[in-house]
Amino acid sequence: MEYAVLVDPDKCIGCRGCQVSCKRWNDRPGEETSFSNEWTNPLELSFNTYTHIKFELEHNDTTDETKWRFINWRCMHCQEPACAEACPVNAITKFEEGPVVVDQTRCIGCKFCISACPFEIPKFDVETGKVSKCHMCYDRVPSKEPACVQACPTDALVFGPKEKILQLAKDRKAELGGTIYGDVDNKPLGGTSFIYVLDAEASTYGLPEVGESLPATLPVMRYSKWLLIPAAAGGLLYLAAWRNSRMKEKEK
Amino acid sequence: MPKETNAPRKKYPPKVAETGTRTIIKGMFQVSLLDSAFHLLMAILLITGLLIDLLGSWLGGWLFWIRQVAHGYLGTLFVIIFILYILKALVSKKMRTVLTATNYVDFLFYIALIITGISIASANAPWITYIPELAEALAPIAAYAPTIHIVGTYVWILFSTIFPGGILHGLATAYLISHLKKRSERGA
């Protein structure tokens, strides 16, 4: 059965409980951070940080009102993951329960998935030479919810069977009058297992516009190896012609 | 296509014909370290790249060191050697006289492979943050770099075997060197 997580930024209070519990479950070290103009901390995802809360402060110039938006951000766990299609060693698997997982023992650190992911999720680590990202707690689901979901005190993250999550998303959308990102209104790469219900356009939350199907560059890359057949044929023809002319030369 | 000619067939210089493959390879490096390093590294990059792309799904994690050392570190060395090689071609008239039109097209392929290779290698690499100009210049191709790198390799192989370019020339050279002894014994 397929499972999904509903992300409801309107309910998020920016406590970063999800960030911390992800670190603890995955036994990842903390990042060395520095002061910046941003509240988001750490600023970017990394090899050791699979999820973070993006803090966005919106200011309405006419009413002089400010509004906080807190967005839980990590791998979207696409139905047709571009990262998996790009991987030359098949180290990335999409499981039927939903998670898209990088097998670190197979990963050779080629970084093709980094280029392929439209959400800029997989991160490379120079020390290990490998790539990592959120794996939707494939080692917990479905018997337990992902660690980030379990830690969330306000139900801004909800885990369950995909059908149930989609219904929840539609009901919430009716309340918020916004949009659903990841399924229903907007299905990046065939739909995703993390689904956002938003009170505004996806672009207001900085979510990228991504096509429903894989970009054509990926199958082109995968199948270009077939060019070896005409190349080998061309090479053999050339050698045959060369041999022929040598024979003629010898006969002379 | 090889042209028929009435010219007498060339004989190998006596010293070359008598020496073994190892001595020839050693001699190649003595005559031009740059030229030999360029060809050797290019062959290593081609073979290791093909290994990753063709056998990746079978060999999986075994290819880690091939990617990291033989394609990654030696790839960086190749970039430096290639720049020196091009500089040498620019200043040496003698070198330019032996370069054919196909060689120049081959250079364009190397340039494409080098730019996209650096783009792939720089993803999330700490060193790229110290060269923001390079990061900015590579940003527009970041999403397509692996596709251009791999498709470029196969198109180059196709071009190279049809016209014929560097790859057939390389295979022929390897064949000739490895058969020198036999040919000299036959009195070729």
Ligand code: HEM
């Ligand atoms: C289908 C074949 C190929 C594949 C799958 C492939 C794959 C890769 C990968 C994964 C990288 C990143 C290496 C790293 O970050 O450590 C890379 C970089 C590079 N590749 Fe290839 N490659 C192929 C063919 C070639 C060929 C034929 C050449 C040159 C003649 C070449 C030259 C380079 C260079 C110069 C770099 C940059 C190395 C660096 O700066 O670390 N590649 N390639």
Ligand code: SF4
């Ligand atoms: S978000 Fe990126 S890394 Fe995650 S499954 Fe989709 S393509 Fe892959």
